[in-house]
Amino acid sequence: MHSFVQMLSRRVLSSCRTHRNVPRIHLSSRSLATEADVSAPSTSSGIPPPSAPKAKKEAPKHTLKTAVILNRSPIITRTPTKFEKSYHAYQSRIQRALHNPFPSEFYFKPGSLLEGKFAAEEREREREAFGRSGTGVSEASQSDGVLEVLGEEEVVKPMPRVHEADIKGDTKSLDRQGERNLYLLVRGKDATGKEVWRFPHGDVKPEELLHDAARRDLHAECGDHMDTWVVSRNPIGVYQPSPSEENYIFFYKAHILAGQVRPDGKNIQDFAWLTKEEIESHVETEYWTGVKDMLSDF
Amino acid sequence: MASSLLSLRHINPPLRVAQTSVRYAAREVNTSDPRTDIIRRVLYPSNLRNRASPVGNWRPDVARRLQRAIPSVQAHETIERAWLLHQRHVRKSRQSELDRKFQCMRTAMEKLRELDLQRYRAANELEDPRARSEEELELLKTAKAPEKKAMEARIRGLFPRELRVPTETPSRDGWNYDWVPPSRPTQ
Numbered sequence: 001m002h003s004f005v006q007m008l009s010r011r012v013l014s015s016c017r018t019h020r021n022v023p024r025i026h027l028s029s030r031s032l033a034t035e036a037d038v039s040a041p042s043t044s045s046g047i048p049p050p051s052a053p054k055a056k057k058e059a060p061k062h063t064l065k066t067a068v069i070l071n072r073s074p075i076i077t078r079t080p081t082k083f084e085k086s087y088h089a090y091q092s093r094i095q096r097a098l099h100n101p102f103p104s105e106f107y108f109k110p111g112s113l114l115e116g117k118f119a120a121e122e123r124e125r126e127r128e129a130f131g132r133s134g135t136g137v138s139e140a141s142q143s144d145g146v147l148e149v150l151g152e153e154e155v156v157k158p159m160p161r162v163h164e165a166d167i168k169g170d171t172k173s174l175d176r177q178g179e180r181n182l183y184l185l186v187r188g189k190d191a192t193g194k195e196v197w198r199f200p201h202g203d204v205k206p207e208e209l210l211h212d213a214a215r216r217d218l219h220a221e222c223g224d225h226m227d228t229w230v231v232s233r234n235p236i237g238v239y240q241p242s243p244s245e246e247n248y249i250f251f252y253k254a255h256i257l258a259g260q261v262r263p264d265g266k267n268i269q270d271f272a273w274l275t276k277e278e279i280e281s282h283v284e285t286e287y288w289t290g291v292k293d294m295l296s297d298f
Numbered sequence: 299m300a301s302s303l304l305s306l307r308h309i310n311p312p313l314r315v316a317q318t319s320v321r322y323a324a325r326e327v328n329t330s331d332p333r334t335d336i337i338r339r340v341l342y343p344s345n346l347r348n349r350a351s352p353v354g355n356w357r358p359d360v361a362r363r364l365q366r367a368i369p370s371v372q373a374h375e376t377i378e379r380a381w382l383l384h385q386r387h388v389r390k391s392r393q394s395e396l397d398r399k400f401q402c403m404r405t406a407m408e409k410l411r412e413l414d415l416q417r418y419r420a421a422n423e424l425e426d427p428r429a430r431s432e433e434e435l436e437l438l439k440t441a442k443a444p445e446k447k448a449m450e451a452r453i454r455g456l457f458p459r460e461l462r463v464p465t466e467t468p469s470r471d472g473w474n475y476d477w478v479p480p481s482r483p484t485q
Contacts, residue, residue, distance in 0.1 A: 161466075236406065257458060
């Protein structure tokens with residue numbers, strides 16, 4: 001709560017600061033409006049053409065690029081830690097000791113086979129929670145009798161949580177590391193022309209909005225055979241490769257829902273789906289410091 | 299922090315929160331259908347305090363059961379405090395991750411505002427999920443069922459339909475690598 005108020009006040013202060021610094025060469029005062037003062041939302045994308053030419057003699061020329069952080073969100077739930085598991089077991093023990101007596105006459109016909117099966121299973125669960133107590137021999141024979149009559153049910157085994165891609169370490173697989181967030185890293189040329197591991201990026205056309213450019217660039221570099229969804233119109237981060245040049249890469253978050261990357265071979269030589277730590281080991285140090293805060297930890 | 303948690307120990311919740319003055323035995327009305335008898339017995343148990351009931355109005359053996367379940371009062375409180383501390387750590391780490399991401403977003407929006415005001419304004423526009431452009435309406439009229447489904451799964455401003463919730467175990471078929479793009483006009 002306190003931090004939220006602080007963040008709000010900081011934003012107000014910074015906007016005041018930029019107001020003072022912006023050169024007053026804009027012809028209309030509306031261009032100094034803050035983000036609350038927004039034009040009516042239009043459903044069609046595309047910027048309306050500027051009404052008057054802007055004299056930008058003082059402001060330096062900058063190039064915009066968009067990059068996409070394509071995320072495969074977790075497929076399976078997180079494994080609880082040892083402490084969490086034991087705490088859950090402890091709490092279920094207390095629940096088992098204190099819960100209301102089960103009205104078995106309401107749920108089962110008295111003396112039916114199903115009631116016997118349920119009673120046997122309950123005894124098993126009680127034994128697991130509290131350990132063996134009293135005469136265990138007679139109970140065991142009773143439960144075996146019931147189970148024999150009912151017969152073995154067809155138990156459908158669920159898929160294992162560890163996929164074979166985990167064992168092989170196949171970084172191109174989208175089934176690997178089901179618990180974690182996987183991000184697409186691509187091997188291609190960066191701004192300087194060096195072959196590096198980076199996120200897929202591309203240029204922005206003159207009259208194109210950034211989120212549309214992000215989507216177009218992603219499909220241009222990684223192929224059409226991916227079902228992706230760009231989360232929002234807002235970028236999640238910005239990176240300036242070299243402090244001297246006015247080139248900015250705006251990052252957009254997207255999710256992959258189906259399909260796989262098909263590199264064209266021209267811009268992209270290779271790709272990999274990596275977790276946050278693996279990205280750190282693949283990517284240049286400067287790039288990593290610029291990008292690491294946008295990624296999810298787990 | 300430790301002192302505030304310890305002070306909770308002294309707040310003893312009242313054991314008796316409700317008390318009826320009338321105690322009645324369950325009426326033994328034997329109708330032809332035993333099922334209605336059972337339902338009546340479950341819904342309207344006797345509140346004479348002679349044995350534990352399914353509804354749990356009177357539980358005389360709580361202390362004994364608790365003795366079986368927990369090692370000791372001190373041990374139980376230590377476990378509870380350890381859990382709360384663990385939850386606090388988890389909450390803190392999640393919050394700090396969110397704060398870092400939010401800071402990144404803020405710097406990006408500030409930079410965009412400095413560089414390109416029109417694109418900044420466009421990025422700040424709210425997406426109305428109910429709004430439909432003219433081309434979309436035209437396409438919806440002429441589109442076939444799978445294309446319509448594909449379009450309805452991607453409404454701008456809402457989450458996509460195909461975004462799955464994580465499950466305990468993965469699906470039998472695994473990831474769909476052979477996805478073919480349908481003729482979807484705009485995302």
